Amino acid sequence: xxxxxxxxxxxxxxxxxxxxxxxxxxxxxxxxxxxxxxxxxxxxxxxxxxxxxxxxxxxxxxxxxxxxxxxxxxxxxxxxxxxxxxxxxxxxxxxxxxxxxxxxxxxxxxxxxxxxxxxxxxxxxxxxxxxxxxxxxxxxxxxxxxxxxxxxxxxxxxxxxxxxxxxxxxxxxxxxxxxxxxxxxxxxxxxxxxxxxxxxxxxxxxxxxxxxxxxxxxxxxxxxxxxxxxxxxxxxxxxxxxxxxxxxxxxxxxxxxxxxxxxxxxxxxxxxxx
Amino acid sequence: xxxxxxxxxxxxxxxxxxxxxxxxxxxxxxxxxxxxxxxxxxxxxxxxxxxxxxxxxxxxxxxxxxxxxxxxxxxxxxxxxxxxxxxxxxxxxxxxxxxxxxxxxxxxxxxxxxxxxxxxxxxxxxxxxxxxxxxxxxxxxxxxxxxxxxxxxxxxxxxxxxxxxxxxxxxxxxxxxxxxxxxxxxxxxxxxxxxxxxxxxxxxxxxxxxxxxxxxxxxxxxxxxxxxxxxxxxxxxxxxxxxxxxxxxxxxxxxxxxxxxxxxxxxxxxxxxxxxxxxxxxxxxxxxxxxxxx
Numbered sequence: 001x002x003x004x005x006x007x008x009x010x011x012x013x014x015x016x017x018x019x020x021x022x023x024x025x026x027x028x029x030x031x032x033x034x035x036x037x038x039x040x041x042x043x044x045x046x047x048x049x050x051x052x053x054x055x056x057x058x059x060x061x062x063x064x065x066x067x068x069x070x071x072x073x074x075x076x077x078x079x080x081x082x083x084x085x086x087x088x089x090x091x092x093x094x095x096x097x098x099x100x101x102x103x104x105x106x107x108x109x110x111x112x113x114x115x116x117x118x119x120x121x122x123x124x125x126x127x128x129x130x131x132x133x134x135x136x137x138x139x140x141x142x143x144x145x146x147x148x149x150x151x152x153x154x155x156x157x158x159x160x161x162x163x164x165x166x167x168x169x170x171x172x173x174x175x176x177x178x179x180x181x182x183x184x185x186x187x188x189x190x191x192x193x194x195x196x197x198x199x200x201x202x203x204x205x206x207x208x209x210x211x212x213x214x215x216x217x218x219x220x221x222x223x224x225x226x227x228x229x230x231x232x233x234x235x236x237x238x239x240x241x242x243x244x245x246x247x248x249x250x251x252x253x254x255x256x257x258x259x260x261x262x263x264x265x266x267x268x269x270x271x272x273x274x
Numbered sequence: 275x276x277x278x279x280x281x282x283x284x285x286x287x288x289x290x291x292x293x294x295x296x297x298x299x300x301x302x303x304x305x306x307x308x309x310x311x312x313x314x315x316x317x318x319x320x321x322x323x324x325x326x327x328x329x330x331x332x333x334x335x336x337x338x339x340x341x342x343x344x345x346x347x348x349x350x351x352x353x354x355x356x357x358x359x360x361x362x363x364x365x366x367x368x369x370x371x372x373x374x375x376x377x378x379x380x381x382x383x384x385x386x387x388x389x390x391x392x393x394x395x396x397x398x399x400x401x402x403x404x405x406x407x408x409x410x411x412x413x414x415x416x417x418x419x420x421x422x423x424x425x426x427x428x429x430x431x432x433x434x435x436x437x438x439x440x441x442x443x444x445x446x447x448x449x450x451x452x453x454x455x456x457x458x459x460x461x462x463x464x465x466x467x468x469x470x471x472x473x474x475x476x477x478x479x480x481x482x483x484x485x486x487x488x489x490x491x492x493x494x495x496x497x498x499x500x501x502x503x504x505x506x507x508x509x510x511x512x513x514x515x516x517x518x519x520x521x522x523x524x525x526x527x528x529x530x531x532x533x534x535x536x537x538x539x540x541x542x543x544x545x546x547x548x549x550x551x552x553x554x555x556x557x558x559x560x561x562x563x564x565x566x567x568x
Contacts, residue, residue, distance in 0.1 A: 078452060081455065106458075107455065108458035111457065112456040114449060114452065114453065130454070130457065130467070134467070187458065
């Protein structure tokens with residue numbers, strides 16, 4: 001973190017330095033510098049500076065419409081699908097600007113799980129095998145192995161191993177979301193972006209996904225957008241608080257929840273607005 | 275003090291109820307009008323034509339003698355025509371729809387093309403006939419063969435196929451293509467593996483309905499100059515041909531000379547109706563069977 005930067009995010013810069021002192025330093029995988037984004041004339045993201053670290057879960061919290069999901073989609077450039085989007089600033093992924101590589105390559109390293117479970121209208125097997133297939137794996141045996149491994153990693157294998165070739169829409173909502181996670185794991189990404197993955201699920205399925213995230217953390221870096229503050233507190237190592245397209249505060253999760261630096265964070269955490 | 279005066283309400287109640295019932299009766303009458311006309315038409319066609327409809331009629335060659343006349347030539351002509359129309363419209367129509375929906379950047383050019391396609395769908399079919407006559411029959415010197423007629427018909431239904439395919443493609447939820455792009459798929463892989471399979475039932479339904487329009491269409495072929503009396507069967511796309519609605523047209527035209535021609539026309543109408551019924555049922559079947567929920 002640059003200590004020379006003097007801007008409106010002064011607070012956050014300082015807290016970040018403090019926090020970095022008392023955790024073991026991890027490798028930075030994503031570095032976002034002065035990211036601005038406009039939808040037409042609407043300035044949706046304003047001067048975002050954030051870093052994500054290897055094998056950590058970073059939660060992004062904030063009220064609806066604060067730009068959390070938009071921010072997540074800029075990380076894998078999926079936001080470019082929206083017409084009329086303009087961005088400035090620099091996002092580096094493992095030291096290299098995300099604009100300097102093909103989107104296809106970037107999205108192979110950075111998987112995404114969406115808010116609404118969105119399996120393809122294909123069989124469970126075909127859903128998981130989709131990623132490897134588009135990246136050129138044709139060998140049936142290897143595909144079988146990938147499918148089994150991914151479904152096991154998503155804690156779904158035992159529930160679906162006898163009906164791999166049935167339509168994915170026959171699964172329950174929670175199972176569909178875990179299938180989407182398995183499908184994402186099948187492309188062996190380094191980072192998984194999750195956009196409110198449990199907001200459409202019942203508490204039991206939510207718990208399962210949270211357990212899964214704890215497990216995945218050992219091998220993947222995870223950035224998760226969530227509406228649910230208890231969820232952020234339970235599963236994340238670091239938390240960023242977004243408000244009106246700005247990062248108000250970014251720190252270790254227990255600092256954000258127990259001793260926030262900014263009054264607005266405090267108010268949001270305590271449920272005074274949002 | 276109440277605003278509503280109950281005595282006034284009661285006084286007007288009967289008239290309100292009358293208007294209520296009147297509206298209902300009007301709507302039923304509108305529906306019945308169409309249904310009754312259709313019933314009369316079908317009844318008349320069937321009573322006139324059913325007696326003439328037999329295997330010899332279906333498989334026979336055309337003849338000036340009503341007792342020996344058959345419509346195999348027209349059936350084959352229709353089949354050959356569809357052999358041109360179906361692939362040409364599917365390839366060009368779906369290709370255009372994919373380009374417009376998935377590749378073309380929104381802007382003036384796209385809305386210009388879009389407006390023109392919608393306008394083309396409203397151009398009278400006889401104008402397409404004149405286009406076909408000018409371009410295919412005369413300029414390209416094909417003559418009035420299956421290929422020329424098929425290309426003309428393909429142009430006629432192309433706007434319909436494009437618009438219905440566009441709707442089918444637009445109906446594929448965004449979150450499916452996002453999932454595919456999110457895994458690093460290219461645009462073409464996403465189109466081929468996700469968007470096209472998901473929109474295929476809709477595309478096919480639209481295409482079949484458009485084809486059945488082409489099967490029943492007459493005026494472009496009149497302009498192209500399809501022969502009134504054609505004895506030999508067409509055996510390739512370079513042969514002269516006639517189709518079922520043309521046969522109906524000429525027989526009806528000549529029924530003032532030979533009265534039996536009217537019955538032959540009626541029998542041919544039955545055949546045409548059955549073919550259209552089968553095609554429309556196929557469209558409904560495909561729509562229901564392969565309709566996916568997302």
